[in-house]
Amino acid sequence: MGTVVACSTPFGSSGIAVVRITGNQSHKITSLLIKKPTRINKHNSPSLFSLIDVDGVVYDQAVVNFLFAPNTYTGEDLVEINLHGNPVIIEKTIALCCSYGATTAPGGEFTKRAYLNGKMDMSQAESVASLISSKSILGAKLSYKNLNGSLLENILNIKNKIILVIGQIEFNLDISEENLQPNLISNSLKTINSCVNTLSSAIEGFNAVNVLTAGATVVLAGPTNAGKSTLFNALLKKDRAIVSEVEGTTRDVLENTINIDGVPCVLKDTAGIRKTKDVIEKIGVRKSNEEILSADLVLYLGAPGSVLSSENDNVIYVHNKKDLGWDGKEYDISISALTGENLPKLKKLILKRVSSGFSDLGFIITSQRQLSCLVSTEKQLVTAKNSLLSSSGLELAVEDLNAALFCLDEITNKTTKDDVLNTVFSSFCVGK
Amino acid sequence: MGTVVACSTPFGSSGIAVVRITGNQSHKITSLLIKKPTRINKHNSPSLFSLIDVDGVVYDQAVVNFLFAPNTYTGEDLVEINLHGNPVIIEKTIALCCSYGATTAPGGEFTKRAYLNGKMDMSQAESVASLISSKSILGAKLSYKNLNGSLLENILNIKNKIILVIGQIEFNLDISEENLQPNLISNSLKTINSCVNTLSSAIEGFNAVNVLTAGATVVLAGPTNAGKSTLFNALLKKDRAIVSEVEGTTRDVLENTINIDGVPCVLKDTAGIRKTKDVIEKIGVRKSNEEILSADLVLYLGAPGSVLSSENDNVIYVHNKKDLGWDGKEYDISISALTGENLPKLKKLILKRVSSGFSDLGFIITSQRQLSCLVSTEKQLVTAKNSLLSSSGLELAVEDLNAALFCLDEITNKTTKDDVLNTVFSSFCVGK
Numbered sequence: 001m002g003t004v005v006a007c008s009t010p011f012g013s014s015g016i017a018v019v020r021i022t023g024n025q026s027h028k029i030t031s032l033l034i035k036k037p038t039r040i041n042k043h044n045s046p047s048l049f050s051l052i053d054v055d056g057v058v059y060d061q062a063v064v065n066f067l068f069a070p071n072t073y074t075g076e077d078l079v080e081i082n083l084h085g086n087p088v089i090i091e092k093t094i095a096l097c098c099s100y101g102a103t104t105a106p107g108g109e110f111t112k113r114a115y116l117n118g119k120m121d122m123s124q125a126e127s128v129a130s131l132i133s134s135k136s137i138l139g140a141k142l143s144y145k146n147l148n149g150s151l152l153e154n155i156l157n158i159k160n161k162i163i164l165v166i167g168q169i170e171f172n173l174d175i176s177e178e179n180l181q182p183n184l185i186s187n188s189l190k191t192i193n194s195c196v197n198t199l200s201s202a203i204e205g206f207n208a209v210n211v212l213t214a215g216a217t218v219v220l221a222g223p224t225n226a227g228k229s230t231l232f233n234a235l236l237k238k239d240r241a242i243v244s245e246v247e248g249t250t251r252d253v254l255e256n257t258i259n260i261d262g263v264p265c266v267l268k269d270t271a272g273i274r275k276t277k278d279v280i281e282k283i284g285v286r287k288s289n290e291e292i293l294s295a296d297l298v299l300y301l302g303a304p305g306s307v308l309s310s311e312n313d314n315v316i317y318v319h320n321k322k323d324l325g326w327d328g329k330e331y332d333i334s335i336s337a338l339t340g341e342n343l344p345k346l347k348k349l350i351l352k353r354v355s356s357g358f359s360d361l362g363f364i365i366t367s368q369r370q371l372s373c374l375v376s377t378e379k380q381l382v383t384a385k386n387s388l389l390s391s392s393g394l395e396l397a398v399e400d401l402n403a404a405l406f407c408l409d410e411i412t413n414k415t416t417k418d419d420v421l422n423t424v425f426s427s428f429c430v431g432k
Numbered sequence: 433m434g435t436v437v438a439c440s441t442p443f444g445s446s447g448i449a450v451v452r453i454t455g456n457q458s459h460k461i462t463s464l465l466i467k468k469p470t471r472i473n474k475h476n477s478p479s480l481f482s483l484i485d486v487d488g489v490v491y492d493q494a495v496v497n498f499l500f501a502p503n504t505y506t507g508e509d510l511v512e513i514n515l516h517g518n519p520v521i522i523e524k525t526i527a528l529c530c531s532y533g534a535t536t537a538p539g540g541e542f543t544k545r546a547y548l549n550g551k552m553d554m555s556q557a558e559s560v561a562s563l564i565s566s567k568s569i570l571g572a573k574l575s576y577k578n579l580n581g582s583l584l585e586n587i588l589n590i591k592n593k594i595i596l597v598i599g600q601i602e603f604n605l606d607i608s609e610e611n612l613q614p615n616l617i618s619n620s621l622k623t624i625n626s627c628v629n630t631l632s633s634a635i636e637g638f639n640a641v642n643v644l645t646a647g648a649t650v651v652l653a654g655p656t657n658a659g660k661s662t663l664f665n666a667l668l669k670k671d672r673a674i675v676s677e678v679e680g681t682t683r684d685v686l687e688n689t690i691n692i693d694g695v696p697c698v699l700k701d702t703a704g705i706r707k708t709k710d711v712i713e714k715i716g717v718r719k720s721n722e723e724i725l726s727a728d729l730v731l732y733l734g735a736p737g738s739v740l741s742s743e744n745d746n747v748i749y750v751h752n753k754k755d756l757g758w759d760g761k762e763y764d765i766s767i768s769a770l771t772g773e774n775l776p777k778l779k780k781l782i783l784k785r786v787s788s789g790f791s792d793l794g795f796i797i798t799s800q801r802q803l804s805c806l807v808s809t810e811k812q813l814v815t816a817k818n819s820l821l822s823s824s825g826l827e828l829a830v831e832d833l834n835a836a837l838f839c840l841d842e843i844t845n846k847t848t849k850d851d852v853l854n855t856v857f858s859s860f861c862v863g864k
Contacts, residue, residue, distance in 0.1 A: 009449065009517065012442035013564055015542065015864030016450050018514075046476060046497065050576075058580070059573045060563065065478065082450075084564050085441065085861070088696075092569045110447065131492065132445055132518045140491045140521055144482075148490070264520075429517070432447030 001076075001113065003029060004105035005097040007090050008431030014085030019093050020431060021081070021102060022074045022110060027066055029100040030079040033093065034064065043068045046082070051093065060089045074110050075117030108428025121412040122424065123151045123370065129428055130213050130366040135257060135264035139213035142364045151370075154202075154363045155408055158195050158377075162408075165191050166401050169394055185388055188397075192381050192388075199378045202363040206371050208355060209364055211296070215257060215264035216354035219291045222301030224271075227320045231301065231337035232256075232269035235347075260351045268295070297353050299346075304330050316349060369424060373411045380404035433508075433545060435461060436537035437529040439522050440863030446517030451525050452863060453513070453534060454506040454542060459498055461532040462511045465525065466496065475500045478514070483525065492521045506542050507549030540860025553844040554856065555583045555802065561860050562645050562798040567689060567696035571645035574796045583802075586634075586795045587840055590627050594813075594840075597623050598833050601826055617820055620829075624813050624820075631810045634795040638803050640787060641796055643728070647689060647696035648786035651723045654733030656703075659752045663733065663769035664688075664701040667779075692783045700727070729785050731778075736762050748781060801856060805843045812836035 003023025009016070021030060031037040035050040035058060046065040050058040063082040072078040083089050094104065108129070115125045127147035134140040145151075165188045172181055220228040236256050254269040270288035292298055297314050304317040319331035323339050333349055335342040365371055384400035387393035435455025441448070453462060463469040467482040467490060478497040482490040495514040504510040515521050526536065540561070547557045559579035566572040577583075597620045604613055652660040668688050686701040702720035724730055729746050736749040751763035755771050765781055767774040797803055816832035819825035 006447075008447035010442040010444035010446045012444075014442045014861050015438075015440035015452075015564070017441065018448050018450065020447075044478060046478065053569065053573070057573050058576050059569055060576060061579070084560070085864075086564045086566060086572060088567060088569050089563075089572055092572075128516070131521075132447070132516050134518060135520060137485065137491055137520050137524045140518060140524075141485070141489050144490050144492060147493070429446050432517075 001116075003102045004109055005029075005094050005102040006105035006109065006431040007094065008110075009085070011087060011090075012085070013087065017083045017085040017090050018431075019081040019083060019090060019097075020078065020110065021097055022072070022076050022078045022105075022113060023102070024069075024077055025101055026077045026079045029097050029102050030064065030066070030081070032100045033081075033096055040064075040066050042066070043071065046080075051081075051083075053092065054096070054099070059092060060084055060086075070117070073119070074113040075119045076113060105430065106426075107430045108425030108432060109430075110432050111428060112425040120147075121152060123155075123412050124149070126367045126370065126424060127151070128432065129424075132429065132432065134213040135215035135266070136212050136259065136262055138262050139209070139264075142209060143213065143366055146364060146366060150362070151364065152412055154198075155411055158198060159405060159408055161191050161195055162381075162401050162405055166398055166405075169398055169401075173394055173398075188388055189385060192385055192401075196378055196381050196385075198363060199374050199381070202365055203371065203374050203378065205363070206365055209366060211263060211355050213366055215266045216296040217268065217291075217294065218265045218297045218299060218350060218354065219268045219270060219295035220299050220301065221270050221288060221292050222318075226301035227337050228301055229254075229269055231299070231318070231320060231335075232267060234337045234340060234343060235267055260347050263351060263355050265350060265354065297350065299350070304332075314353060316346075316353065318346065367424075370411055373407055376407040377404050380407060433548075435534045436541055437461075437526055437534040438537035438541065438863040439526065440542075441517070443519060443522070444517070445519065449515045449517040449522050450863075451513040451515060451522060451529075452510065452542065453529055454504070454508050454510045454537075454545060455534070456501075456509055457533055458509045458511045461529050461534050462496065462498070462513070464532045465513075465528055472496075472498050474498070475503065478512075483513075483515075485524065486528070486531070491524060492516055492518075502549070505551070506545040507551045508545060537862065538858075539862045540857030540864060541862075542864050543860060544857040552579075553584065555587075555844045556581070558799045558802065558856060559583070560864065561856075564861065564864065566645040567647035567698070568644050568691065568694055570694050571641070571696075574641060575645065575798055578796060578798060582794070583796065584844055586630075587843055590630060590809075591837060591840055593623050593627055594833050594837055598830055598837075601830055601833075605826055605830075620820055621817060624817055624833075628810055628813050628817075630795060631806050631813070634797055635803065635806050635810065637795070638797055641798060643695060643787050645798055647698045648728040649700065649726065650697045650729045650731060650782060650786065651700045651702060651727035652731050652733065653702050653720060653724050654750075658733035659769050660733055661686075661701055663731070663750070663752060663767075664699060666769045666772060666775060667699055692779050695783060695787050697782060697786065729782065731782075736764075746785060748778075748785065750778065799856075802843055805839055808842075809836050809839040812839055 001023060003021060003025035005019065005021045008018045008020050027040065031040055033051050034040070035052050037049075039045075039047055044065060044067055046063045049062060049064050051060045051062050053059050060083055062084075065080040067078040067080070069075060069077045081093065083093060098104065111120075111125050111128050114120050115122060124147050127143050131140055131143040131147060134143050168181070168184060169188065172184055220232055222228055232254065235258055255266060257264050257266050259265070268291055270291055271285050292312055295312055295314075297316065298312055299318050300315050301318050301320050316333065317331045319334040320337050322334045322336040322341055333342060333346055335346050337343075365374060380400050380403045384397045384404065387397035387400055390396075433455060435453060435457035437451065437453045440450045440452050459472065463472055465483050466472070467484050469481075471477070471479055476497060476499055478495045481494060481496050483492045483494050485491050492515055494516075497512040497514075499510040499512070501507060501509045513525065515525060530536065543552075543557050543560050546552050547554060552560075556579050559575050563572055563575040563579060566575050600613070600616060601620065604616055652664055654660055664686065667690055687698060689696050689698050691697070700723055702723050703717050724744055727744055727746075729748065730744055731750050732747050733750050733752050748765065749763045751766040752769050754766045754768040754773055765774060765778055767778050769775075797806060812832050812835045816829045816836065819829040819832055822828075
């Protein structure tokens with residue numbers, strides 16, 4: 001693996017920016033950036049250096065920390081450069097590193113190398129991603145648990161149980177298939193059932209965990225001028241969307257996250273749905289319909305059964321403008337975005353509809369990939385159960401159980417295929 | 433001064449975020465965040481710790497660096513926490529610090545404390561700001577020079593010259609005002625003139641330096657549908673602005689920076705100027721006019737002398753849509769934003785109009801405050817010259833020269849008034 005460089009902090013002006021370089025050339029390349037590269041052979045000893053351009057002129061001073069393999073995040077030689085947070089300085093530093101032999105790191109490259117160098121397993125690498133992207137502190141806590149090895153432990157428990165069952169069956173097969181140990185089948189079934197139950201809980205819990213980490217998408221929809229943007233601002237408690245009395249004011253989909261009792265809701269304000277000849281507004285309306293389709297919940301500010309032609313059926317029909325004294329009997333809730341009346345009630349209703357009552361089961365999964373591994377495992381275990389119940393199915397059952405083990409192993413696998421590798425790490429931000 | 437906390441990296445999702453805490457309670461407060469706060473009494477030794485919420489549950493693991501006064505940026509005890517770059521984790525950490533006794537730091541607080549604790553003078557503090565905000569690497573290099581003491585040295589040279597003149601005059605006044613040393617007046621005038629010349633060059637150079645650090649603002653203006661957004665995208669070489677054939681597509685002022693031969697130009701696309709009844713478009717047109725007024729240069733895509741009613745006279749009249757075969761004789765330049773014809777020529781013209789041929793004079797100033805200090809100094813020196821030339825003006829001249837010294841001192845002053853202090857540091861980003 002070559003030496004790569006990336007900025008690990010968001011792009012923009014700030015006090016500090018962190019550029020990281022990993023690979024066996026990282027120390028050499030960094031020393032070329034430094035005016036007087038002395039004292040650079042000490043592990044984890046951040047020092048102030050002047051950074052120089054190719055013309056030898058200093059363009060920034062930075063705190064540089066040289067780290068030596070294997071005691072680094074990636075397991076390779078690594079350098080952290082704390083620059084002044086100026087985009088041109090960041091770009092200059094990365095460009096210089098590249099001219100000295102580094103290449104720019106794609107998203108997730110640092111964690112991918114940590115995985116490839118045995119610093120963490122695949123499930124832990126995914127936990128890093130969900131720790132960074134988690135939209136609630138509870139989601140971060142759950143992610144940290146898995147990063148700390150909780151998922152690994154849970155997987156190991158199930159693996160041990162399955163291996164035990166396989167061992168007992170094979171022992172019997174070795175002696176005599178006709179004189180089975182008493183209770184072999186029933187004990188095996190019991191153990192497998194307990195595994196299946198554990199897996200089912202984790203699988204069922206995934207959606208709840210996902211709401212805590214990714215947030216629930218709540219889309220505000222409805223005809224033009226129904227007060228969607230006013231409600232959006234009222235829920236956010238700030239003026240994010242431009243509100244005007246002109247129909248069709250909102251063209252782009254606006255997005256912001258609110259936190260209802262610790263559950264992050266990604267609130268999206270959409271263009272009002274109406275027939276329009278305005279080319280740009282038409283694009284807006286099409287986008288609105290797409291958002292409605294993919295939402296976890298739709299707040300529809302219009303009469304139930306009226307215009308909403310979408311296939312999404314998790315809808316709260318909101319009767320807005322209660323202050324104008326309208327009747328809203330057929331609606332799910334009647335509010336006034338303007339005066340704030342019944343907004344707390346609406347929030348409670350949103351919470352009820354998006355969170356299916358999460359409780360920490362101890363066995364937490366945080367990625368779609370982990371979910372499908374568990375689903376496959378469960379499927380193999382159910383097949384194993386059927387094999388055990390059928391006549392002369394012991395050998396088949398062992399095969400099924402081995403297949404289940406294989407699926408489980410994929411969660412933490414150290415020999416994952418390239419395409420899985422790329423899928424997992426491509427979702428990371430650059431610089432991690 | 434109390435203990436303050438801030439995130440020193442831009443807000444957003446990223447690999448790393450850096451939260452910094454400074455003040456005499458910073459170590460104690462941080463130790464409350466850490467699960468097992470051991471090994472925290474070693475200066476500059478970054479270590480991995482688990483961060484805990486008030487309920488004792490770990491929500492992130494972070495590299496924490498404890499730094500001891502006075503060997504820190506601020507001169508106070510300071511802690512740098514390298515978190516995972518997740519906004520909810522950043523907010524949680526800052527909230528916990530505040531609940532343990534810290535307050536959030538306003539912009540520039542860290543550098544302000546560095547200044548107040550004698551770690552840098554006022555001109556160096558300003559250099560930090562211009563290093564962070566500089567829009568070109570050449571601007572960063574100039575800022576670094578001043579941070580490294582270059583401005584300080586230049587000021588000192590002038591101060592020494594003035595002090596010398598004062599000394600010589602006072603020596604003469606002490607002996608006898610009637611028997612003046614030969615050449616006292618002419619030598620004094622010579623020295624003062626050399627100081628005035630140096631200051632004048634620095635003052636004249638300010639605009640050129642300012643273009644390198646702040647960038648030149650180039651506004652695209654003109655009637656609707658003149659191809660402003662097409663030119664904007666062509667200059668940026670990407671699709672930033674939505675282009676459509678519908679008049680008035682651009683409502684907000686779009687902004688992006690391009691670099692022409694090292695000179696950063698902040699390019700602004702504006703709404704087309706036309707009479708409109710559309711409420712929202714009207715706001716756009718008003719904004720356009722404001723932008724035109726404050727621009728360093730206007731690219732006007734319309735006939736010379738036609739609609740542009742603004743008072744800004746640095747205008748390039750651009751004849752666009754050359755591809756349509758129009759005649760553009762009365763224009764400054766004829767281009768085609770669509771085909772790219774003559775775009776390099778336009779860039780050269782822009783460069784010529786915005787940069788007044790910067791050459792590094794050695795005496796660089798980077799802030800408006802520094803500029804006005806130099807202007808006042810120059811004014812006092814000119815007054816001193818006049819006093820010297822008038823009869824019996826020696827005592828007056830000494831007064832003027834002392835006033836000049838006072839103005840010069842303000843650039844680096846260690847006893848600056850509160851209001852100056854606040855003006856300087858309020859322009860900083862939070863966390864620096």
